[in-house]
Amino acid sequence: MSSAPKSSYRDLILEHYRKEAEKHGQDASSTMRDEITRGREVTAVLRVVDWLSAREKKLANLVDIGCGNGYLLEVLRERHPQLELTGLEYTPELVEIARERNVERCPVVEGDVRDLPFDDDSFDAVVTERCIINIMDQEDQARSLREVGRILRSGGYYLCIEAFTDGLQQLNQARAELGLLPNEQPYHNIWFDKEWFLQTIAEQFDIVDLDSEDDRSLPVPNFLSSHYFVSRAVYPAVTQAEIVYNSHFVKFLSFLPPIGNYAPIQFWLLQKR
Ligand SMILES: C[S@@+](CC[C@H](N)C(=O)[O-])C[C@H]1O[C@@H](n2cnc3c(N)ncnc32)[C@H](O)[C@@H]1O
Numbered sequence: 189m190s191s192a193p194k195s196s197y198r199d200l201i202l203e204h205y206r207k208e209a210e211k212h213g214q215d216a217s218s219t220m221r222d223e224i225t226r227g228r229e230v231t232a233v234l235r236v237v238d239w240l241s242a243r244e245k246k247l248a249n250l251v252d253i254g255c256g257n258g259y260l261l262e263v264l265r266e267r268h269p270q271l272e273l274t275g276l277e278y279t280p281e282l283v284e285i286a287r288e289r290n291v292e293r294c295p296v297v298e299g300d301v302r303d304l305p306f307d308d309d310s311f312d313a314v315v316t317e318r319c320i321i322n323i324m325d326q327e328d329q330a331r332s333l334r335e336v337g338r339i340l341r342s343g344g345y346y347l348c349i350e351a352f353t354d355g356l357q358q359l360n361q362a363r364a365e366l367g368l369l370p371n372e373q374p375y376h377n378i379w380f381d382k383e384w385f386l387q388t389i390a391e392q393f394d395i396v397d398l399d400s401e402d403d404r405s406l407p408v409p410n411f412l413s414s415h416y417f418v419s420r421a422v423y424p425a426v427t428q429a430e431i432v433y434n435s436h437f438v439k440f441l442s443f444l445p446p447i448g449n450y451a452p453i454q455f456w457l458l459q460k461r
Contacts (some may be wrong), residue, residue, distance in 0.1 A: 197324050201278055204376045209257070209281035212322070214289060218257045218282075219318065221433045224415050224442050227451065228259060229317055229349055232407035232455050234267055236347055239406060240313065241268070247312045247345075248272055253301050254319025258286030258294075265291045274311075276304065301332040309341040317349045318453065321377045329378065330388045337392035337460055341392070346393060346458040351379040355413070355452040359420055362450060366425035379452055386444075393458035412451035414444040421450065 195264040205219075209348060212218035218228040241247045248271070250260055255275035264273060273294040277283045280302070286296040299305045314336050325330045334347050356379065360370040373379050389395075419438040424431060 200324070201322055202374055203286070205256075205279035206281050206314035209279065209285055212257070214257050214259070214285055214423075216259050217272075218259065222419070223434045224419070224438065225412060228407075228412055228415065229453070229455075230263055232349070232411055233315055233317070233347055234263065235405055235407060236345075236457060237264065237268060237271070237313070240345060241271075249274070249311055250313040250315065251276060251306070251311050251339070252317070254278065254303070254313045254316055254322070255286055255296065258289045258291060258296060260315065260317060261286065261290050261291050261294050261296075265294060267424075269276060276301070280383060284402075301335060302328050304335045304339055306339040308338050309344075311339050311344060312341060312377060313345045313347065314340055315347045315349070318351065321351050321379055324376070324378055325386070326378065333388050333390065337389075340460040342460055344460045345396070346456075346460065348456040348458055349453060350385075351377065351452040352378050352382055352385065352454050353452070354382045355410075355416070355449055355454060358448065359416055359450045359452070362421040363424075368420055368421065368424055371420060373452075382415050389456075389458055393460055396457040396459050398457055407455040407457075408446060409454040409456055410446045410449050410451060411455050412453050413440050413446045414450075416453075417448060418442075418444070 208219055216226055248275055250271055251274040253276045255261055255277050258275055261273050261275050272290060275286050275294060275296040276299045277286055277296060280298060283296055283298045297305060319331045320329050340346060356371065363370060399408045418441045423435060423437055
């Protein structure tokens with residue numbers, strides 16, 4: 189596994205997300221141009237928080253780590269006025285924008301997922317929405333996952349939305365069949381190897397199998413698979429063009445249930461033992 193030298197990590201990430209902050213401000217498009225992907229991520233988090241709140245009746249607090257411009261926190265606040273919310277963000281310009289939202293009872297802390305400034309066992313739920321893939325070193329990614337486990341109370345939940353190489357491989361096989369060149373990981377990410385991820389989280393977490401709940405509104409790991417197949421394989425093959433975000437063609441087919449394993453971005457619900 190290749191890793192960027194640790195000294196360059198800070199510059200590379202801060203430079204990338206500083207530009208993102210400048211360009212997109214408080215908009216939902218910040219860090220995600222694809223409206224369907226953003227919408228599904230947010231819906232997945234809301235649905236699971238609803239589901240946990242109804243089941244457990246003790247989801248008192250939640251922290252969004254790598255909260256970016258705070259968009260998810262604002263949506264969560266509207267839906268769950270009682271939930272104590274916290275945001276943690278690494279890029280100072282995004283911390284600023286997230287704070288400017290003034291989400292009620294939601295401090296936004298500047299910090300690093302590799303070394304979280306929170307006590308052990310202090311949260312009922314943690315969300316990461318494409319955060320830990322920005323850590324350009326696999327050992328530090330493992331350390332970050334352990335940090336998430338450390339700050340969760342026993343029985344607490346980790347809503348993990350990160351990107352995985354198995355989804356990319358399957359997508360690229362589909363693209364090759366359609367005469368398309370492979371897609372690549374962005375320069376500022378290292379996506380998770382599935383076997384490595386499952387081994388790493390097994391130290392602290394059990395996987396919650398939402399597929400067995402018989403409720404199609406609950407997200408499953410491949411929640412974006414059909415969307416990726418349509419938008420990143422079928423659409424470019426039909427148009428012979430690079431990806432065009434939010435096309436009518438892709439939106440039209442967005443009702444499809446998730447089939448296969450064609451999306452790098454996956455949703456894993458984990459419970460701390
Ligand atoms: C792909 S963006 C996602 C942001 C937000 N979750 C969203 O969905 O818009 C990744 C975020 O992780 C933050 N980040 C990068 N390295 C981090 C670190 N070491 N600790 C905490 N956050 C980090 C970035 O600044 C950025 O805001």
